[in-house]
Amino acid sequence: MIYYKPIGVIQSPFKEPKGTPIQPTAARDVEGIIEVYPDYREGLKDIEGFSHLILLYHLHLVKESGLLVKPFLGNELHGIFATRSPGRPNSIGFSVVRLINVEGNKLCIRDVDIIDGTPLLDIKPYVAEFDARRDVKAGWFEQNMHKLATTRDDGRFAK
Numbered sequence: 790m791i792y793y794k795p796i797g798v799i800q801s802p803f804k805e806p807k808g809t810p811i812q813p814t815a816a817r818d819v820e821g822i823i824e825v826y827p828d829y830r831e832g833l834k835d836i837e838g839f840s841h842l843i844l845l846y847h848l849h850l851v852k853e854s855g856l857l858v859k860p861f862l863g864n865e866l867h868g869i870f871a872t873r874s875p876g877r878p879n880s881i882g883f884s885v886v887r888l889i890n891v892e893g894n895k896l897c898i899r900d901v902d903i904i905d906g907t908p909l910l911d912i913k914p915y916v917a918e919f920d921a922r923r924d925v926k927a928g929w930f931e932q933n934m935h936k937l938a939t940t941r942d943d944g945r946f947a948k
């Protein structure tokens with residue numbers, strides 16, 4: 790087994806999965822706070838120079854849902870690893886958010902699709918030269934992307 794210790798906690802206006810936007814790009818301007826625990830504060834040095842952060846977090850309110858899932862954006866079953874559904878063998882969430890400001894151990898962020906109280910596992914700076922790609926294929930999402938802005942978590946993966 791592998792154990793991770795949270796480095797902080799994410800505060801957000803969303804108190805439960807149901808009703809939450811399903812990706813940061815559908816949660817434009819939704820503001821949250823990352824509270825980094827004091828033991829990790831030194832690790833924030835120079836973070837204010839980045840406009841976007843990659844957050845890795847524990848989806849603590851999901852139940853595991855098997856290897857085939859019907860995702861929020863589709864009506865058919867897909868392999869869990871071909872989706873971004875929260876109910877996964879390892880409940881790891883990934884969001885690219887905007888960094889607004891840093892005050893001590895608190896980071897103000899926007900575009901939050903994360904539930905209040907979510908344990909934060911890691912922060913990495915988003916660097917376009919490393920992380921952005923051209924000529925991207927988006928698989929089964931391509932036919933369903935038009936639903937992104939209006940689709941919300943309906944609670945199907947929640948405990």
Ligand SMILES: C[S@@+](CC[C@H](N)C(=O)[O-])C[C@H]1O[C@@H](n2cnc3c(N)ncnc32)[C@H](O)[C@@H]1O
Pocket residue numbers: 805806807809810811812813847848849850851861873874875881882883884902903904907908941942
């Ligand atoms: C489709 S998942 C994708 C999350 C992330 N952007 C990703 O790609 O891994 C988005 C949903 O996860 C749910 N969620 C966020 N934080 C959660 C948590 N701590 N426990 C359970 N569900 C959570 C929210 O309801 C949100 O609508």
